[in-house]
Amino acid sequence: MFKKQFLLTRKNYPLIHGFIEKPIGGFYLQFHKNCVFTTARNSFCEVIILGELFSYTTPELTNQNILNQLIEQENLERFQAEISNYYGQYVVIYKSNTQFSVFNDACGQAEIYYTNNFENCASQVKLLQYILPLQQTDETYYTSKEFNKLKLFINNSTPFKQVKKLLPNHAIDVVAKRCSRFFPIKKLEQRDYKAVAVEVANMLKGYLKAISLRHKICLPITAGYDSRVLFLASLDLDCEYFVTQFKNMPDTHNDLVISKQLAAIYNKPFKVIKDVEMQPKDFDLNYSASLDFPLYLSPDLVGDKVIINGNISEIGRNGFYYCTKPNAKNLNIINFFKPHTFIQNEYKKWLDNNKAVLKKYKYHILDIFLWEQFMGIVHAKAKSQNKQLGVNVMTPYNSRVLLNTLLSVDRDKRDRMDNVLYNEIIAYLSKNNTKVLNLPINPSKEKSKYLKLKKLGLHKVYSTIKVKLKS
Template sequence: MDKLYLMSKKKNNSFKNILKTNDIYLHYNDLQVSHFFNGDSKIIILGHAVHCKNVDLDLIDICKEMSEMNTLSEVIEYSDYLVGRYIIIRSYENSTQILPDATCTIPVNFYSDEQDLYISSTTHLIGKLTNTLLSEESLEIKSKAEEQHPLPYNITMYNNVKTLIPNHLLNVNKMEMFRYYPNEKQSEKSFDFVLDETINVMDNLTERFVKEYKFSLPITSGLDSRLLLALMKDHMSDIPLYTFYDKGDEENWDLVVPKQMSEKLNLEHHAIERIPIEKTALSKLTKILDHQQNERILENGFSLSESSLSHRHFLAGDIIPIVKSNFGKNYSEKLATLFYLNTKTHNYSKNNKKHIKKWIKDAENDYNVSKFDLFFWEYRFGRWLPKNANNYDVFSNPFYIFNCRYLIKLWISISREERTSRSFHKEIIEKKWPELLEFPFNPGNKLGRIFSKNQYSYYVASLAKYNINRFR
């Protein structure tokens, strides 16, 4: 999707469309923009969203309902139920706030100086308009990790340009990031209630979405894609599956298992060979993607765009791993240390550790919300997922059907003990499409399963792996 936008005090005539609110100009080209102005209350939604409890509402209805709310808290609570890739701009009297979607898949990057303010989906544009240089610190942090790993906390590749992370909003008047969740005690919900509610929500959403979009579904031998397949069971007559593979690696389990499932269950399946991207093209994309390129994802997107499935949106299951609690297991909160959380960034820079320390201070709360869950949500999803989505956007159309705060908050309301002792994924599959359990899950990853069975072995192994790699 086209997600390019710019907000500033000065008008920029290089964009096709301009909308003004509270003396700030919103510029955009083909990005979908919906709005409703109700006196001093204005709501603008950039992108697309559906209300998971009332899927028949259109975007204007959603804007209208939020415009009638007198408090920011009401708007935030309402936004929990929105699914999709979007940004909410709320102006009330003389104040303006920006709320991102559940995982910030349309970035909110921001910068201000004495003359102007700039808010945009791309830091590259802000850097160009302000003559801001690339950050030496960020370049050093990036150099200490593999290219797929994101920057920590809310820093970007440019000096003085920050980005929003989940559970935060932007106070435009002060140009400051503000945490709004957690802000109250979280009530624990039963595993079975959350399981049934997830199925109910997804059944309603899929009925709505298949009427609007043509989908394809990437499938491997893993749990996440299998769960997504189970939830889409009633619509699979028009949803082809596909699996990427490298030439000469046709016996990979991630290709073999989907082929077995497709043949036995009579599903359409495409094996798509990855097409390498030329180095000159990759070099150009590096600049466009703010030095946050991921060559593997770009290859996947390009390969998909060259296939017969290029006209379809592909369903992504990236957000549901949080319900496995495979990141925090059932560890004591005392083990959510700076040292351990830093290892999970897979970055070996001292500057990276400094920003993880800032995040820990920001995340301090008395609302019984686990730091493990918050870190997984705000780092893995808040920094990793948007970067991956931006890479996919270059050549393909990812669709994040689980991108909903209501669902994420439901999942982390299950005790981490229950999340580790039971399999949320497999129990949904059992309810929706039990035949899918007859096929093996990740049969080639035996070593990983041995370590993950004992959570404390996994914890120690994570620390050991980090230190081994750090001194290489």
């Protein structure tokens, strides 16, 4: 049970089967034996990292190499700034003479839940339930059809009164017993999209090389931007390419046709994997026992290879489109939920807490909302589920420095359906290969309609009105 999970507690609880114990700062860390565990200490601090870090500038660096460099930072704030340069899916436990902090990777893909008294942290609420009696919340959302359908927590809430979820870009201060934002902390300067395209392309190439030096890798290709960029960034590596053909997906589906065409341009071996539908009864009983309200999704059949995934890139592609002066009701709709008072109240809290600071540092509210309230919840849940299935999924876009670099480009040039920045990245990585540049990106009637509206300068108004009418 609880594969690759962790538990950090003030009280010393009996060791969970298959876990290893390590004391730190008056607390007790238990972590699953298959966790990647790295630690370092010096005269002023001790740091533990659960998970992996990858350098794009020096791909050969190991976890230990990277942590040995990071620990030389003079304080927690400098440590957090420096670790943002690495890709990874990880939990950090940082203890110095004056500071004790717990935080995770850029988009919170390694989940952290904590109790209100700040004496317990874990990778899943269910692991906290394993040691503590938890009281269910009175909030009706968590017994509603909406929750039972998607099984997604809202904001930092959970179905239990004593437990909160740590959102991306936030850290737990164990000493002060509070949770606070540590990013952003400075103004986002706008940059030229062509320079950013080259920089991001080389970051992705570096991260992918670093991953490939530790793991066998494979990459699913679709007709979209995210996987196309990763495909082009991986051409020099030993990587297998495939596309998943889901049930009821015809052979003429864009993902099947265009991905084959892309691979053929570079004579790369390519295969179609038929999706194997699994029912809840087909899953190991430990799967549901180890996860919070799991969804039963069939894993890709790739053996011991790491799946390179394009998720999180949407943050740099205006994934939530446009909405002028969004309020909590608008955010409810934008994040694909049916209108619900609890959801709106939670998003109002998020807006009230973050609107001023994001405006101060020149970040668009929808970009950070997508980052924290979608990527940090939906895709984090998916990563946790994959861990329990023994499937290792890595998302090279999950790097704070990379995402920040993408966001430094004006939103007009990183439109979701007509992304000037990503087109430039593709041109750079393909060395302006006309065959690649002529391949369409997710062609559809919806896209054609959107591009016509954009040509008329009406796409932002249309997107805003659409959201407001549904709110």
